[in-house]
Amino acid sequence: MMRTYHNMIAVAGEFAAPFRRTLGYAVISAVLQAAGWAITLPLFSLLLAPGALAVREIVSWLGGLIILLLLEGLVRWREMAFVYDYWHRVTEAMRQRLADRLRAMPLEQLARRKSGDLATILSNNVTFAATALSSLATLAIQLMVVPAALLVLIFALDWRLGALLLVGALLIVPLMLRVRRDANQDFQRIDEVDAAASAAIVEYVQGQAMLRASGRSGRNAPCLSGVFAHQHRVQHQTGHTALLIAKAQLILQLTLVATVAFGIWLSATQQLSLASLLCLAVLVAQLVEPLTLGLSMVRLFELADAALQRVNALYNEAAQVTEQPQQQPQHFAIGLNKLSFYYQQQEKPAIQEVTLHIPEHSLTALVGPSGGGKTTLTRLMSRFADPQQGSITLGGAELRHITPEQLLAQVSVVFQDVWLMDDTLAKNIALGRPEASHAEIVNAARKAHIHHVIERLPQGYETLAGEAGSALSGGERQRVAIARAILKDAPVVLLDEPTSSLDSESEYQVQKAIEALVADKTVVIVAHRLSTIRAADQIAFIDQGRCVECGDHASLMAIEGGRYRALVEAQQHTLST
Numbered sequence: 001m002m003r004t005y006h007n008m009i010a011v012a013g014e015f016a017a018p019f020r021r022t023l024g025y026a027v028i029s030a031v032l033q034a035a036g037w038a039i040t041l042p043l044f045s046l047l048l049a050p051g052a053l054a055v056r057e058i059v060s061w062l063g064g065l066i067i068l069l070l071l072e073g074l075v076r077w078r079e080m081a082f083v084y085d086y087w088h089r090v091t092e093a094m095r096q097r098l099a100d101r102l103r104a105m106p107l108e109q110l111a112r113r114k115s116g117d118l119a120t121i122l123s124n125n126v127t128f129a130a131t132a133l134s135s136l137a138t139l140a141i142q143l144m145v146v147p148a149a150l151l152v153l154i155f156a157l158d159w160r161l162g163a164l165l166l167v168g169a170l171l172i173v174p175l176m177l178r179v180r181r182d183a184n185q186d187f188q189r190i191d192e193v194d195a196a197a198s199a200a201i202v203e204y205v206q207g208q209a210m211l212r213a214s215g216r217s218g219r220n221a222p223c224l225s226g227v228f229a230h231q232h233r234v235q236h237q238t239g240h241t242a243l244l245i246a247k248a249q250l251i252l253q254l255t256l257v258a259t260v261a262f263g264i265w266l267s268a269t270q271q272l273s274l275a276s277l278l279c280l281a282v283l284v285a286q287l288v289e290p291l292t293l294g295l296s297m298v299r300l301f302e303l304a305d306a307a308l309q310r311v312n313a314l315y316n317e318a319a320q321v322t323e324q325p326q327q328q329p330q331h332f333a334i335g336l337n338k339l340s341f342y343y344q345q346q347e348k349p350a351i352q353e354v355t356l357h358i359p360e361h362s363l364t365a366l367v368g369p370s371g372g373g374k375t376t377l378t379r380l381m382s383r384f385a386d387p388q389q390g391s392i393t394l395g396g397a398e399l400r401h402i403t404p405e406q407l408l409a410q411v412s413v414v415f416q417d418v419w420l421m422d423d424t425l426a427k428n429i430a431l432g433r434p435e436a437s438h439a440e441i442v443n444a445a446r447k448a449h450i451h452h453v454i455e456r457l458p459q460g461y462e463t464l465a466g467e468a469g470s471a472l473s474g475g476e477r478q479r480v481a482i483a484r485a486i487l488k489d490a491p492v493v494l495l496d497e498p499t500s501s502l503d504s505e506s507e508y509q510v511q512k513a514i515e516a517l518v519a520d521k522t523v524v525i526v527a528h529r530l531s532t533i534r535a536a537d538q539i540a541f542i543d544q545g546r547c548v549e550c551g552d553h554a555s556l557m558a559i560e561g562g563r564y565r566a567l568v569e570a571q572q573h574t575l576s577t
């Protein structure tokens with residue numbers, strides 16, 4: 001219970017104070033409600049008293065009851081204010097905080113999480129967590145405080161009646177603890193299979209072209225097979241808690257009936273007044289609803305608890321921090337100093353003790369066999385993740401000490417998979433410099449050799465990327481990304497395999513676009529086509545995470561039995577055959 005409360009306070013964030021206040025109101029209104037029912041005892045006593053009716057006293061008790069009801073309505077109104085005033089704000093703030101948290105998470109950590117899982121947290125779990133704060137928490141208080149207060153009143157009527165009820169309530173405690181524990185585990189499993197199903201659907205939709213080509217786009221698609229059946233199995237298995245709840249409800253009903261029967265016997269044997277018996281009947285009748293409703297809602301409370309835990313766990317994920325003291329890059333040379341890096345859960349390092357100096361305004365090409373570590377090196381230069389050993393500097397400042405805003409302002413990246421956001425092509429190009437004028441956007445597109453392609457589209461620069469996506473070839477998408485980098489005009493450019501899998505015309509166009517982008521910049525390019533990087537200032541040959549050779553084309557070709565030389569000769573041989 002306390003864990004759930006702490007999770008609620010953590011999730012409420014800046015709204016924790018009004019939330020606490022609302023819980024206070026919920027307690028007060030529940031106590032007022034129970035106090036109202038307590039008035040039935042003096043009323044029944046007066047009504048059943050022998051002799052003339054004590055009208056004045058009856059009216060004053062009724063007046064007291066009306067005041068209590070008015071007070072309760074007033075407090076409940078304040079309580080509801082949280083639901084109406086804050087619900088949307090809490091939901092929005094929660095999503096905003098989670099988005100901030102995702103932004104602060106190292107990209108490597110983010111890439112490891114399934115997108116379906118994150119989507120579930122940001123949509124379903126946030127909605128449920130907000131519902132838990134806005135209405136379930138106060139409902140839970142109502143369902144606990146009202147029966148507790150009624151139990152105290154029944155004890156006051158006759159301690160034996162109270163004790164009987166208490167024993168019945170204690171009998172169901174172990175059952176309910178089991179329901180809570182099982183339901184909590186169930187909902188975590190349900191969340192996991194739901195997230196897996198969402199991820200599978202995303203994969204199924206994105207991979208349609210490939211699946212249709214291989215004749216596996218139907219129910220037997222590899223990404224879907226088994227996912228829904230597993231989801232159904234898990235949902236079915238998790239239904240057993242409903243049986244436990246029904247058992248607890250039965251025990252409770254029997255206890256209530258036994259209490260009333262015991263009260264009748266006490267009254268028949270002159271141990272309980274008739275007024276007390278009538279009052280007992282009223283109090284027991286008031287107990288039925290909150291107790292049965294409370295029991296049937298335990299699963300819902302646990303579902304909310306699971307949502308709170310998942311939202312909180314994401315809040316608490318490690319963030320990539322800017323270490324103190326903050327440093328400013330003094331120039332645009334890059335230094336890799338004894339750099340080593342492991343991907344999570346990988347035994348072999350992807351990068352091992354790489355030391356490389358990339359001078360300002362120079363072109364450095366990374367070459368080597370597939371899986372050697374070239375992409376990882378460029379990713380580390382944009383602080384995709386922090387290296388476990390060694391350091392990377394930009395202009396003499398360590399990346400860990402540069403704020404993300406400053407780093408992003410200095411570095412443009414064009415990676416293998418060009419990502420276009422769901423907006424117009426103009427907005428996509430202006431992503432790195434939203435304040436750019438239309439003329440500047442067109443100018444960047446011209447330099448990137450993509451202007452004539454965009455102009456031919458019916459909506460031109462106003463074409464939505466989603467619609468343009470299917471009309472743009474791989475090379476054209478890359479040129480949109482290059483136009484984006486040209487417009488941003490950052491002094492450092494990281495390019496990852498921009499010429500992979502293109503026909504020769506597209507490759508020529510992309511090459512021209514790159515030439516426009518890299519002039520006067522510090523450039524690191526991952527290259528497979530060695531012909532295009534002969535003029536590079538330096539070429540680093542990366543294999544098994546190590547920099548095994550480094551120099552310009554001529555000096556590397558001069559190494560007898562050198563790795564770069566062997567690669568060039570192998571490519572020349574392939575081209576000539």
Ligand SMILES: Nc1ncnc2c1ncn2[C@@H]1O[C@H](COP(=O)(O)OP(=O)(O)OP(=O)(O)O)[C@@H](O)[C@H]1O
Nearest residue numbers: 111343344346350369370371372373374375376377
């Ligand atoms: N996200 C990841 N998680 C775990 N291991 C990874 C990840 N990305 C890459 N690796 C591993 O790190 C090593 C280096 O990969 P990297 O992609 O940097 O090589 P590369 O030289 O760029 O290869 P290619 O030329 O094929 O793109 C490989 O062993 C690869 O399997």
